[in-house]
Amino acid sequence: MFKTFDHSNYHAICDELASADPDLAQIISKYGYPPLWSRPNTFETLVHIILEQQVSLASALSALNKMKERVQEITPARILLLTDEEFKACYFSRQKTSYSKYLAEAILSEQINLNELEKLPDDVIRAKLTSLKGIGNWTTDVYLMFVLQHADTFPIGDLAAVNALKRLKNLPKETTREGVIAMAEQWAPHRTVASMLLWHFYLSAPRTAKL
CATH class of the missing domain: 1.10.1670.40 (Endonuclease Iii, domain 2)
Structure with a gap:
């Protein structure tokens, strides 16, 4: 356990x-x-972690806040209404736009359920998350540590x-x-x-x- x-x-x-x-x-x-x-177990948090990949924490937070200004609440349904140009205006790269949209679709189609991940062991969580485009081991590690607070x-x-x-x-x-x-x-x-x-x-x- x-x-x-x-x-x-x-x-x-x-x-x-x-x-x-x-x-x-x-x-x-x-x-x-x-x-x-620590961070809450939400879609917004995972988007935030994706934004933090290979950039400064400050620039990732800036993009996240710009997105919040545009949609008020960062949910899968709301960001899927945005055009690529609107993502770009929120400082999302083309790659991170693609990753965020893919994650939104995975959650809406119930391919992934964030609440269910709270009950699963690390290796199962890692397999589920890294099967998604744009989520690798670093993103999964941050999720395990900051969101689920798994100790090891x-x-x-x-x-x-x-x-x-x-x-x-x-x-x-x-x-x-x-x-x-x-x-x-x-x-x-x-x-x-x-x-x-x-x-x-x-x-x-x-x-x-x-x-």
Whole structure:
């Protein structure tokens, strides 16, 4: 059975990780606990995550807010009424327009049901989401971590998390993907919360700083 976390156990999990890993303990000591980043399980959230693929968080949020101004509420039915030109006016690329429309159609046709995903294990959720055009492993990882708050996901495709881990552990820049995954395995079954600590370190510490 998959484990989840919420405000009732978040700091306890952080403390458990810190007690086993002095580097994570240093993050909490120096910068405090990380925020418990979370998002609602909605179509809008998935569109937001799609917008965040390979761009800055600020530009993704700008596009999302522009879309909200146009349709008021971001729902599958409403965005399918928009023309490609209207998507473009909301700063959606041609590719992300296509992905968002495909997701809207998948939800309206009941190919995917977001509420049902809340009851399923990680591997089943990953198979269902990555079967959709435009949703890969990074998008699925963010969904599992921020929306469903599954406790044991490490987002290997996230450069901020990976680079923070390399800095924290003084790993060579050329450390392989497999090497990073192996390093993160020490934090199981709480790799999501460990990742939150890594993001907190990444956002809080100057790029040249070492703990």
